[in-house]
């Protein structure tokens with residue numbers, strides 16, 4: 001996982017053909033993450049899982065709903081939304097889940113993600129009741145995840161919008177042990193190339209559903 005440069009995020013609540021799934025899995029991407037903000041159910045996660053599982057690419061479930069934890073994935077990512085106003089999204093859902101699934105958790109399969117959601121228009125920003133963040137806030141969250149409450153992943157989430165590159169660089173400078181995930185608004189090979197080198201792992205989502213051929217070109221050569 002440390003070496004992942006690029007991952008595609010597939011939304012269980014959106015339509016994709018079998019042929020597109022094949023091309024995503026064989027694109028050279030380092031991983032396929034299944035996750036989304038709304039309409040994620042056990043059945044639509046299972047449906048994607050069944051189609052992706054036969055391919056060799058590492059397959060991750062980013063858990064957004066307790067009812068939609070499907071067994072069999074290679075890894076499980078568990079978000080904690082650091083800039084939520086509401087403790088539910090930072091700790092309480094994870095606490096509840098540990099009551100339900102705690103005895104099934106295998107340490108090497110499960111990774112927590114410290115999320116900072118920047119784009120105020122993003123569905124995830126609204127759903128998890130986030131407060132707007134300044135550059136100072138974001139850098140402090142990165143330091144928190146790196147130094148104080150160490151988590152394996154810091155996820156700078158711009159979902160639907162391209163992030164500020166000077167800020168992305170500054171975040172990168174704060175993180176060494178922590179893996180730096182960036183996602184949001186990557187819509188071309190040029191944008192992917194610009195972000196590569198600033199972050200450990202870039203996540204490409206919506207463009208898969210908007211311009212499939214261009215999405216494939218975001219995979220580094």
Ligand SMILES: CC(C)=CCC/C(C)=C/CC/C(C)=C/CC/C(C)=C/CC/C(C)=C/CC/C(C)=C/CC/C(C)=C/COP(=O)(O)OP(=O)(O)O
Nearest residue numbers: 036037064065066070071076079089093097101105124159
């Ligand atoms: C049964 C079994 C297999 C057990 C295995 C053991 C295991 C792995 C157990 C897990 C236990 C555990 C701790 C689970 C976590 C519980 C849980 C529900 C946590 C949720 C935490 C949380 C903060 C969720 C919200 C996360 C969220 C909303 C993320 C958003 C991600 C995002 C921005 C997606 C992109 O949005 P999109 O939908 O694409 O938006 P658009 O449509 O606008 O594009």
Ligand SMILES: O=P(O)(O)OC[C@@H](O)CO
Nearest residue numbers: 159160183184185205206
């Ligand atoms: O959908 P986009 O904007 O590419 O963002 C990717 C990912 O960070 C969403 O969680």
Ligand SMILES: [Mg+2]
Nearest residue numbers: 011036205206
């Ligand atoms: Mg999306």
